[in-house]
Amino acid sequence: MNIFALEIWDDEASKCTFYTVRWEDSIENETDKFFNKYDANPEFKKSTQQLLSFVLDSIGEDHGAIDALFNRFENEVVGLPNKGNVNVSGVVFLYPNFPLRLYALRINNRSDLVVLFNGGVKSAQTNQGSKELYIKWIEACQFAKRIEDALRTKEIIIDNKQRRILSDNRDEEIFL
């Protein structure tokens, strides 16, 4: 896997800090690529706005990254928005047919630190059936594995007070 930067995407929301990833040779991070791409497509503009509001307003400001909003488990990552599938058999509420998926990782299952990746259009029942989404999902899983490995080996650490991820020499600039 090539080297990527782990950098802050948003630290202004009151309940959660959002990170993103950026390939070392890219000027644009993966989450910006996702939002830019679908915001520019009239078919998905409203869904893009809804998803951004879900991330920054509902998660960032109102609830944090709580279990009920992070429940669309797809291997190493979670697909946003949530599917509202409560802990009882098969009751599904929220955004059941939402066309977009944005992949995310909660750091150590905390409600206040999330890494956002890229995503795409859910055009088939499974990720494998949505070709572009499948590629982004595989990539997100690889980013997530690398980040979790770095946390395990303490190559990166969490600053609880600042709600930050730092390198082992407490630097905010992180390349993995």
Added chain:
Amino acid sequence: MRSKVAERIQAETPEEVRIFVRQYTDIVLRINELLKARGYTQKDLAEKMKKKPSEINKWLKGNHNLTLKTIARLEAELGEPIIYTSREAVL
């Protein structure tokens, strides 16, 4: 700091879209909590409301939004308020 892309899209987002998303998330989380607290399954809920499970499923899973009627029915069955309306005087 906030992503410039996020800032731009947020600035272009109609206020009603943000209000809808926040309220919808709040309502769903509230129903979620009440169902968990009561230990209800979809089947239980259908039985208590004398509806077919498929009908409950349609309310909750369908393409349509949760309607006020659905919320009122759920509120009646779950025995706790789901949404509040402000009664404060309009200034």
